[in-house]
Amino acid sequence: MKKNVLITGTSTGVGLESAILFAKNGYKVYATMRNLEKSNALKESIKKDDLDIDILELDVTKQETITKAVETIISKDGKLDVLLNNAGAGFGKTIEQATEKEIEWVTNVNYLGVVYTTKTVLPYMRKQKSGHIITLSSVGGLVGQPFNELYCGAKFAVEGFIESLATYVSPSFNINFSIIEPGGISTEFMTSAIKNTAVKGEFATGEYAPIFQKYMEGNQQRANETSESTYQTPLQVAEVIAEISNNEQPPLRVRTSAWAEDFTKLKTALDPDGLKQVQQITKTFL
Template sequence: MKRNVLITGTSSGVGLEASLLFASKGYKVYASMRNLAKATALKEKIKEGDLDIEIVELDVTKIDSIKKAVETIVEKDGKIDVLVNNAGAGFAKTTEQSSEEEIRWVTDVNYHGVVFCTQAVLPYMRKQRSGQIISVTSVGGLVGQPFNELYCGAKFAVEGYMEGLASYVTDAFNINFSCVE
């Protein structure tokens, strides 16, 4: 049985390329995005390469959307072997320039989305006693940057969250955690 991977934020960039790479390595890929209207480029690549990629709707800022996508995959395949938390958004404004709505949004997309996607897959990975969770962060998650503190704060949070999980989940359940900056 093929190993499968759920990747968030696959309409372009790193997520799209990761989907193609995992599929070329023999994985069943569930490429997720919040707006399926942006799937054209990925659909073309799937057709060109006859790749085992299924596009699913998943908005990392909506818990119901996350749960629905994960449950659909598990019902179909019985497992999720790898989660790639890739969805995210840049944000360059100072704290004083940012509205409450913008502050909540940058945190929801870049941090809460990682937490809630991870929370959705962890019970299945614990049950199968294996898994890999990869979170795409940023150099901004390691070093604070001027005029970018809100984004950096969200990415620092992801780094700490992954390190915290790894400190007790890896040995107990054989679930590995990685951050890609």
């Protein structure tokens, strides 16, 4: 039986490209998304290339949809080989400006969604004593950035969550964990980030205005660079994910571009793939 993979957030961007790439690489793909009405792009690719992809509804903020999707996969295949935690959303406002509802939303989509989905698949992978959980993080999971404290905070939480699991679940149950850390991605994710960035109101006239203006100008400049671009395509990131999935001894952490590597080097230089830290913690406590 071919390997299978559950991918969250496959309507656009990295999730969409990953679903297509995994299928082309011989996986049975379960592509999930919150809103099935946004599945047209994926359906067109399935039809065009005759891809082995099933589309399922899954909202990472709703446990009942996660449970239903995972149980559907297990009932069909009796196993789950790879989970790709891809779903997420950009956000850029100061903590002062963000509403309580926005704070909860950023945390739920970018952190708790990873927790809930991982929690749901772990019992099955533990029973089969195999599996690979790959989670899309960001350089923002390693380095805090202006006007991104809520997003970065959620991604820092993701990194700590996955790293902690790797210290005892991996050696005990043969389940691998990998965190993917891109820089900017030219995708709907960027559209989401811009949509959820304060560009009016307080930032237009308040004390943060000149700082925010400088921040936005810098983002625009990097987006327009033609040499070593900050922004990758979704396919470029998906290719890194696909490569990691085929690695028998995958890294805990991997940056997806030279820019991302350079941006985070003060945090990663001593332990680029994160495995030394995990091994040290495992040795210390277990």
